Amino acid sequence: MVPENILTVEKAEPCVWGVSSGKGGVGKTFISTSIALTLSKLGHNVVLVDFDLTGANSHTALGVDPSHMSLRHYFESQKSLNEIVLNTPYPHLQYVQGFWDSWSPVQLSNADIDRFWNELKKINADYIVIDLGTGSYQHHLDLFKRCDEKFLITNPEPTSIEKTYRFIESFICSTLKDNSTADAFGKLMYVLRDHRQRILPQPFSFKKYLLNNDGFVFDHFEQLSKNPIRMIVNSVRSPQQAELGHSMRSVCYKYYDLSLEYCCAIDFDNAVWQALRNREPVLIAQPFTPLSGQFLSLCKHMIDPGELRAVV
Ligand SMILES: Nc1ncnc2c1ncn2[C@@H]1O[C@H](COP(=O)(O)OP(=O)(O)O)[C@@H](O)[C@H]1O
Numbered sequence: 651m652v653p654e655n656i657l658t659v660e661k662a663e664p665c666v667w668g669v670s671s672g673k674g675g676v677g678k679t680f681i682s683t684s685i686a687l688t689l690s691k692l693g694h695n696v697v698l699v700d701f702d703l704t705g706a707n708s709h710t711a712l713g714v715d716p717s718h719m720s721l722r723h724y725f726e727s728q729k730s731l732n733e734i735v736l737n738t739p740y741p742h743l744q745y746v747q748g749f750w751d752s753w754s755p756v757q758l759s760n761a762d763i764d765r766f767w768n769e770l771k772k773i774n775a776d777y778i779v780i781d782l783g784t785g786s787y788q789h790h791l792d793l794f795k796r797c798d799e800k801f802l803i804t805n806p807e808p809t810s811i812e813k814t815y816r817f818i819e820s821f822i823c824s825t826l827k828d829n830s831t832a833d834a835f836g837k838l839m840y841v842l843r844d845h846r847q848r849i850l851p852q853p854f855s856f857k858k859y860l861l862n863n864d865g866f867v868f869d870h871f872e873q874l875s876k877n878p879i880r881m882i883v884n885s886v887r888s889p890q891q892a893e894l895g896h897s898m899r900s901v902c903y904k905y906y907d908l909s910l911e912y913c914c915a916i917d918f919d920n921a922v923w924q925a926l927r928n929r930e931p932v933l934i935a936q937p938f939t940p941l942s943g944q945f946l947s948l949c950k951h952m953i954d955p956g957e958l959r960a961v962v
């Protein structure tokens with residue numbers, strides 16, 4: 651007789667892709683929904699999670715009615731996470747409705763986030779795509795840090811670019827906090843304030859600072875570069891605007907010692923809001939456009955970076 655444990659194939663954990671941005675309205679919901687739809691069209695089992703605490707609207711991007719069953723049921727311990735995973739009209743795609751009753755504020759503790767993450771990793775799916783919402787709140791950064799793949803969305807407007815840099819600074823500091831003593835981190839905060847006020851005697855470099863001061867894990871930036879933030883420039887209207895990703899990547903390297911990956915540019919397309927108005931995702935309404943192709947390339951590149959190069 652074959653021992654039972656040989657027959658039990660361990661199910662791999664889902665790969666979690668987090669989508670965030672420094673500024674609101676830059677296309678997180680559109681991009682997270684489109685990535686989830688594209689992965690599902692490739693035959694993967696996908697769960698889209700709406701974790702935008704400032705107002706969930708992934709259901710609108712999916713073209714479905716908001717469900718009564720939402721993350722509130724989970725965080726108020728009425729349901730397990732698995733029980734609030736809902737079907738969508740699209741094969742292989744399920745979703746978790748976010749908080750859409752924003753009149754009742756959401757108070758989450760660190761323990762809530764830990765529990766959420768542990769249950770998320772047990773969901774039966776190949777990919778989980780989280781629309782994380784905007785900004786650099788603690789819980790938001792905590793979740794973003796844990797994601798297997800981290801996508802940061804910006805658009806080519808100065809307001810968005812500036813807030814993207816602010817997000818990256820918060821991300822770096824938040825990861826440094828996890829890799830330093832409280833004293834060392836507290837001192838760094840003062841130095842950064844002086845840096846912002848331009849009163850340091852010489853330009854600030856995170857790497858030099860880590861090298862010359864005790865209390866930090868020195869190879870912090872090497873660790874971050876192994877699984878870099880992937881920047882997506884959305885609503886691009888010209889090839890020049892698509893170049894923005896390269897410049898932002900260089901700026902991050904020069905001023906923050908941080909290696910980002912410029913993942914791709916996504917075109918501005920009027921079909922996006924027209925499809926929204928018709929309550930149908932644009933990738934479903936118009937599956938064979940350059941826009942759909944951009945999401946397909948993005949997902950294929952992420953799943954198997956060698957495959958596209960082989961075709962080209
Ligand atoms: N590539 C794009 N082309 C055209 N319109 C877009 C594009 N991306 C987003 N939009 C529009 O911009 C608006 C904000 O997008 P949304 O995804 O809700 O942003 P966020 O989730 O970051 O707040 C939506 O009305 C959406 O239709």
Ligand SMILES: [Mg+2]
Pocket residue numbers: 678679680702707781783
């Ligand atoms: Mg949104």
